[in-house]
Amino acid sequence: MKMTDAMQAVLNRYPDALYVSTCGYISRDFYNLQDTTNNFYLLGSMGMAAPVGLGLALTHPDKTVVVLDGDGSFMMNLGIIAMITAEQPQNLVHVVLDNRMYESTGGQKPVQFENMVDVARAAGYGHAVQVRDESEFAQLDGLEGLTFVQAMIAPRTEKIGKRIHWTPQELVERFRLEPQKG
Template sequence: MALPTMDRRAAVKKLLDARDGALVVTGLGSPSYDVHAAGDRDDNYYLWGAMGGAALVGLGLAQAQPRRRVMVITGDGEQLMAFGSLATISVARPKNLDLIILDNQHFGETGMQSSHTGRGIGFDRVAAACCFAEVAELRSLEEVDA
């Protein structure tokens, strides 16, 4: 049985419509397109050409701007390139950082090869193992709550 799919662009737009002044960092590829399609803004940072860097750039911003919410919107393939950043973020425990991983189970920028998430690796379980304070895996647009 196929898993339910979510309209990624609609989910990103819903998150950004409620951003309330948050800084946004995007990962390589589709997440950058999705954020731009939802409305380009000066406080969007499209991290292009640094595969695996979005989460740690977001952490740096969150630490430098502790009074501002920081949202990192990235893909599973990009985040897999920086697997250890989840442990680093967990140790830093920034209260103002949200990490949103859009998981299509593929490395979209390198030819749509299957990623590890299609083979049983779940970022929700990894984040929970790293002691993230809040973890959720969302499968429908109705579950998306900014």
């Protein structure tokens, strides 16, 4: 499954969610797929998508918050899953796009768990699933509460899209009022 196909499957399930995407190609792909003020792209903040998503989920419990994380960035800040599961935000969906590499820095192999779903379950996520193609996202239908998704994606074969043109400060300002919208 391509990264953008996995992202589109998530967008189809959570069209009104607030999105936080990790740095690198994940944010670039998400920006090129569907840029809206609901999207908060992290630039140069590896490992911080889940903490930002947790903060949003706790301060805006009426909104679904989706974190688009990478396998390397997830492992970089593994401790956040203890905080997420301690807080148990019922509106957080944590998606790890797992291509088994640090793709945007040259394809290095990260140190990681073979099955992140087992780790998420053991940590206390209410739901944890692994998907290998778009049809398997149907496992998310009807799930409510804290959810973890390990989406197995293929390494990129297509050209990377255009860069996000906003500065981090501009992204904050652009996103700042979005959670208050009805």
